[in-house]
Amino acid sequence: MQQCSCGHRAIYFRRYSGQHLCKRCFSRSIFKKFKDTIRINKLIERDDHVVCGVSGGKDSLVLLHMLKDLQSKFQFELSALVIDEGIAGYRDVSLPYVHRACKQLGVPLHTRSFKEAYGYTLDEVTQIEDRLGACSYCGVFRRNILNQASREIGGTKLALGHNLDDESQVILMNMLRGDMGRFGRTGTFYKDVHPKFIPRIKPLREIPEKELVLYAVISGIEFDFEECPYAHEAFRDDVRDFLNDMEQKRPGTKHTLLKTYDKLFPIFNEQFTPESIATCKRCGEPSISTLCKKCEMIDDIKKKKGY
Amino acid sequence: MVKVVLMRxxxxxxxxxxxxIIDLLPLVGYSLETAVVLKNGSPVEEEETVGEADEVRVIPVVSGG
Known part of the structure; x- marks a missing residue:
């Protein structure tokens, strides 16, 4: 049995740093990483209104708890925002976790749904023939509502629960796909590209997914274990398996990939991110072209559904 | 016998x-990177051993989407 450097019994071996950690030192180290990520990258400033996107999964609920704790250190406003995509048997199961957490923490919760915003649930969208992958619609719709709703709530930052695994997977996926446009958008900061764009912050991006699960368990944060029924995207699964395999053989792989990306990020951002972004002629939201991806998708769905 | 509870x-x-625990995980479809384990209700280092009458809870690392 191993001991933590403080003398208590270790419950976690952090292979990438060689540390054996007890419950208390482990939890402290996670909160410190979260706080340092915010401080070093100036993600939250005094009097910001942070809107935390929550799903009921462990990442976003840990993020919400940590942001609440951080409020005791300095002054900022905190709200939570949940999107109901309309995925039967999944989102309806995780929503109660969100409601309970917000009630317990005293954080105001705002809810938006695909059905209300667009007229269709994600389940309804996936019934059309000749369609894209469910995650393509969901990703575009969710980003659109998160941005729009955050603005309506009065948010100045949108906090999302992306962890080290999410980030390292996306970096590698964009690199393998040669998607340079997206490649320049996974960093810690965003250029102020559009007046209607609420900057997104990812305070958990340096924390491994496994450590967030352990942190949630130790802190008594209840979360939904389920996986989205649409989540199995073959390419991401391959990249995830590869990174997990590498991490097990060579602990530190995921951190190194993120650190390398972060060092190169100013160059990517300069080279591949447009100076300014257009405005969708229909909905007025930030867009790459004159009609935004969301409006384009809605047109296509309407045509195929006939209503 | 080890009682293994697969939470998901x-x-x-x-x-x-x-x-x-490290060597037990692949037998039940998990690995060091894909599971958080509780031995008899408490988190432990995966180098720890388990055996007769122990209960191991396996919490999946990947969830959500």
Missing amino acids: EKQTLEVDYEGT
Whole structure:
């Protein structure tokens, strides 16, 4: 049995740093990483209104708890925002976790749904023939509502629960796909590209997914274990398996990939991110072209559904 | 017998096993990177051994989407 450097019994071996950690030192180290990520990258400033996107999964609920704790250190406003995509048997199961957490923490919760915003649930969208992958619609719709709703709530930052695994997977996926446009958008900061764009912050991006699960368990944060029924995207699964395999053989792989990306990020951002972004002629939201991806998708769905 | 509770699958298995948690995980479809383990209700280092009458809870690392 191993001991933590403080003398208590270790419950976690952090292979990438060689540390054996007890419950208390482990939890402290996670909160410190979260706080340092915010401080070093100036993600939250005094009097910001942070809107935390929550799903009921462990990442976003840990993020919400940590942001609440951080409020005791300095002054900022905190709200939570949940999107109901309309995925039967999944989102309806995780929503109660969100409601309970917000009630317990005293954080105001705002809810938006695909059905209300667009007229269709994600389940309804996936019934059309000749369609894209469910995650393509969901990703575009969710980003659109998160941005729009955050603005309506009065948010100045949108906090999302992306962890080290999410980030390292996306970096590698964009690199393998040669998607340079997206490649320049996974960093810690965003250029102020559009007046209607609420900057997104990812305070958990340096924390491994496994450590967030352990942190949630130790802190008594209840979360939904389920996986989205649409989540199995073959390419991401391959990249995830590869990174997990590498991490097990060579602990530190995921951190190194993120650190390398972060060092190169100013160059990517300069080279591949447009100076300014257009405005969708229909909905007025930030867009790459004159009609935004969301409006384009809605047109296509309407045509195929006939209503 | 080790009682292995798979939290997502909502399954309980009785596994004839004596050894480290690291080596137990692949036998039930998980690995060091894809599971958080509770031994008799508490988190432990995966180098720890389990055996007769122990209960191991396997919490999936990947969830959500």
